Amino acid sequence: MAELVRHRVPFDGRRATTAPATCAQRHMWNLIERQLPDAAFYNVCHWVELPGRGTPQDLLSVFAELLGRHESLRTGFDRTPEGELVQHVARAGEFEAEVWTIGRGEDAESVLRAWRDRMRHTAFERARAPLIRFMATVVDGAPALAAFCVSHLAADLMSLRLLADEVTRLLDAAASGRPLPPAVVSRQPVEQALLERSPRGRALLRRAHTYWRRQLMGAPATLFPPRDGTGGQPAGTGGDGAHVVRHSVALDSRAVALAVPVLARHWRVSTSAVLLTVVARLLGRRAGLTSCTLRLLTANRSDPELRGTVANLHAEVAATIHLEGDRIEDTARRAFAACTAAYANGLYDPDEVTDLFGEVARERGAPVDLSYCFNDIRADHGLPETAGGPEHLVTGAELRTAMADTVVAPHEFDEGETFFLVIDDEEPGWIRLVLNADGRALTPSEVRGFLYDVERVLVEHAEHAVADGAAQVSSQGVSGPR
Template sequence: MDRSVAVRLMERFGSTSAENRRVFYDKMRSEGVALSQLPIVPRPAGAGGGETPSAAQLRQWFLWRLAPSSTAYHISGALRLEGVLDVSALWASFAALVERHESLRTVFRADAEGRVEQHIFAAMPIEAPLIDLGEVAEAEREGRMRERAQAICDLPFDLTQGPLLRVAVIRTGEKEHVLVVVMHHIVSDGWSMQIIVEEFVAQYRARLRGEAAALEPLPIQYADYAAWQRNWLEAGEKERQLSYWRGQLGAEHPVLQLPTDHPRKAEGGYRAGRYAVEAPARLIAALQRRAQAEEATLFMALLAGLQALLHRYAGESDIRVGVPIANRHRAETEGVVGFFVNTQVLRNVVEPRRSFSHLLRRTREAALGAQAHQDLPFEQLVEALQPDRNLGTNPLFQVMFNHQRQDRRALQDLPGLRLTELSLGDQGAQFELAVDSVEDSDGR
């Protein structure tokens, strides 16, 4: 289909009635036209206030209203900057990021009827404190810096007022600074943090040269994606994908009961503890060979191993693990800051007498099926399946597994500066157990 024709079709699709959108959807399906073949188009000119959030954002609003002081959905990172820092160029770079990405100047408010709306401002200043610890005794400086950085990360966000991006610079020496960046999940995700780091580097480099950064214009903004997703789901895509998930997960939704040495809290509020281990290269190489023999990926092999482990510790066979996906399979969304990530529930029935190869094949089948049905928001899946709900238990799964490939090239040194990542302290826990595996570009 010619792109100009496809764009006009999608513009008409977005502006017509819900009934006409369903007719359009059915016609496209009958002609074999897939969702991925049609573009996401920008909202009409002048849009930007009083718009409906995405399904994922509505869930974040609900969780925030339940626990407005929780840090469980704060996305934070810190960089140690060694060398000569141009603070004015740094703040100008972040101001340019806010101007470029609508999500970073968006707030959320409920109207008189309780309907939640997102409001996008034409401009929004960000908080930009410079905290100078130069007068603190050198022996105490590192500890004080970490305390201040953690306090910045733990400060609650007000989703109704914003800004929902917080940036601070902590000066620990004449040529030593720490950059702290915190966002609320309702406007961002892990992929977005990578975008912000890469664009910050580009903006900062350009400003040192007295130039504007040569970044390609964004084809859409997050609110354009949210409207597109809502229209397609309402037109019929929700029913199609929900049918798959009903068949995959069934009508019973058991709660995984891992053994603990303390009673669980009724309200389910916990501080997360983090433990790290580096897997030996020989083990990873062997896992990759085993996965390839089953036409699977390293992610699938690690997930199958986790499912077997959960089965052994919980003594249950029906194992369901939550897996986040970037949900950026559309070219238009790759460079946009926003809350795109979706959560899928990957189920496996572990049979102790079966081999690991059998378990891995089942995991592979579930992962491929989920990938083909990844557009249904987790929030709508929960609403449709209606599992038993309580504050102390996450619906549909209690353990999260996240496998990422990490490219450290984004942390390239800037003129006069050397950048290194800085690990901050723990934050609120989202799930009973979260297992994160990070695959480095060098194979570790």
């Protein structure tokens, strides 16, 4: 049976300081405030399998090293008497770590699952650093898995992936008796806050404000009008105070994983734009609209100084996809351009954008509902290579055959939005689509039907792309030089 030892481990960093909160930190603080009293709603968990080397003490030392390196992990937050949100970086302190010793053949997954469930319902005290907790499993005296739970104030998904990679590298060095590899030079949140208040930062915020105004002025009022046609409150606005039932379903598909890169090459767009195009067209067609405005989630790491930053840099940016015309590849290229423009405006003042919603609603005479999110969390969803890709190996028959392997099941994912789609590729060769929807907008069967429609449309277009590619190859073979 698994045995637990709880540790309080000291950490030590380079400085203690106080600074204004960044735009991303303020955005996340506002989201948590709206979610109260469930302050743990925005806790995020991540884990990494380890090669089974070193000792539990090595791993605890690695955890302490992470807090020393990354100021966001030892930062607390509160408001000044004037109401400004500030970040307080602690130089030293202690963190919590659970070490579970598991015998061979015992169920390590159930230990991780139980820990994650507890962490998702255990709120952090936001004013008290560190906003991270650790867990490890040990088999035969060596660490086999490391997990961490953070407040989204402290880190986003990209940060957790960076931490997972860093844990592996640091533990390997510690277990081998080698010096720890140096930290990647990156901008800390305190310096990010200073940049945002600099002339360059203020210029970026002004540009983003203009972008947001343009998006809000042109966005459809809602993608999910009231079903009864009475002109009442759209689903997801939540103003009536009633309890909202949400439905969450996951679709795991080999066929989607095969089809997406085929279409990305054929349409000459990113794989993320392929998925966004199909989702937008299905939503637009359902609502009878010629455009679709969604919020895209961005990691905000285009600046080289932020590529290795462990912090919350996350933002949600509106993007409008115009759906006119019959050729889906034209829509895909507009979607790709819309993504590019949105990500270029990922740094914005969240309070100013909140005010902008009110201003635009008064100008338009009605509120704008943008509670529709598209979140592609795959590690790599950019432009595929132009040659040598899967479309040269995949046939239409294989795409159809792969659809027989699709699995659809209820999922625990929950978000306070009308429509929230997450795309993941954690299992190689598969893509998972998880859709959480307001029950007033989509019934459980409609949620499943929407996911099946995404898969079906992707496969149909991929079949055409494969056929077109084969016809071009055949034509070149006949008419080319002998």
